[in-house]
Amino acid sequence: MAPTTWSDVTRALGLRPPAQVAEPVSSHAAVSLVLRQAEPGLELLFIHRAEHPDDRWSGQMAFPGGRAEPGEDDLAVTAVRETAEETGVDLRESGELLGALDEMQAMARGRHLDLAIRPFVFRLAGGPVLRFNHEVRAAYWIPLDGLMGRDWRSTMEYVHDGSTFQLPCIRWGGPVIWGLTFRMLQNLETLLGEARQADRRGETVAVPG
Numbered sequence: 001m002a003p004t005t006w007s008d009v010t011r012a013l014g015l016r017p018p019a020q021v022a023e024p025v026s027s028h029a030a031v032s033l034v035l036r037q038a039e040p041g042l043e044l045l046f047i048h049r050a051e052h053p054d055d056r057w058s059g060q061m062a063f064p065g066g067r068a069e070p071g072e073d074d075l076a077v078t079a080v081r082e083t084a085e086e087t088g089v090d091l092r093e094s095g096e097l098l099g100a101l102d103e104m105q106a107m108a109r110g111r112h113l114d115l116a117i118r119p120f121v122f123r124l125a126g127g128p129v130l131r132f133n134h135e136v137r138a139a140y141w142i143p144l145d146g147l148m149g150r151d152w153r154s155t156m157e158y159v160h161d162g163s164t165f166q167l168p169c170i171r172w173g174g175p176v177i178w179g180l181t182f183r184m185l186q187n188l189e190t191l192l193g194e195a196r197q198a199d200r201r202g203e204t205v206a207v208p209g
Contacts, residue, residue: 004042004192006042009035009192011195012191012194013098013099013121015195018100018102018103018118019103025115026114027067027068027114028067028117029065029078029115029117030066030082030120031062031119031120032065032091033121035144036124038143042144043141043143043144045063045124045139045141046061046062046063046142047063047064047132047135048062048138048174048175060179061174061181063181063184064079064089064136065117066085069081076100079118079122086135088132089130094124095125097121097122100120100121101118101120101184102187103117103118104117104180140174147170147185152171154169158178168182
């Protein structure tokens with residue numbers, strides 16, 4: 001398959017309006033899928049969350065983001081603010097909002113939480129130096145085509161209430177990507193595939209913006 005391009009991403013995000021969580025929730029959050037152009041192709045930014053006993057997603061791979069603050073009605077603003085706080089990347093200055101993925105209800109330990117998360121996709125210009133806050137242990141730029149391919153797909157054991165489950169994940173040579181972050185990647189992969197199918201059929205796909 002040909003390498004994923006910026007045109008592929010923008011066309012995929014223009015396929016349809018992002019779905020919203022049907023169940024009413026009292027809290028909202030946003031994350032940033034930050035893409036940059038690298039020599040092999042597009043790369044996607046991940047953070048490795050620091051270990052903390054009060055963090056439900058402690059130690060997991062994630063996208064930069066967090067809960068909306070009072071008065072933040074535009075969740076894209078939340079995504080930009082949290083990305084700057086956690087990684088030092090100022091998307092207001094060096095980023096371009098390409099679109100959004102489907103909103104997802106957060107889960108922890110097999111249970112839905114009273115929290116909906118909206119993922120936003122950004123194009124990053126240049127190569128700003130990453131500066132982590134206390135919530136971030138490390139960060140990684142991972143090739144998008146590797147994430148969308150089959151070679152890194154695997155399963156992992158997850159133990160909950162005495163039962164062991166096999167969950168899908170991505171093993172890329174660093175910390176395992178699974179859970180909500182994996183589901184967001186699946187959403188992007190589905191949209192990219194649908195956009196390519198529309199191209200083959202000669203259909204017009206709207207471009208966000």
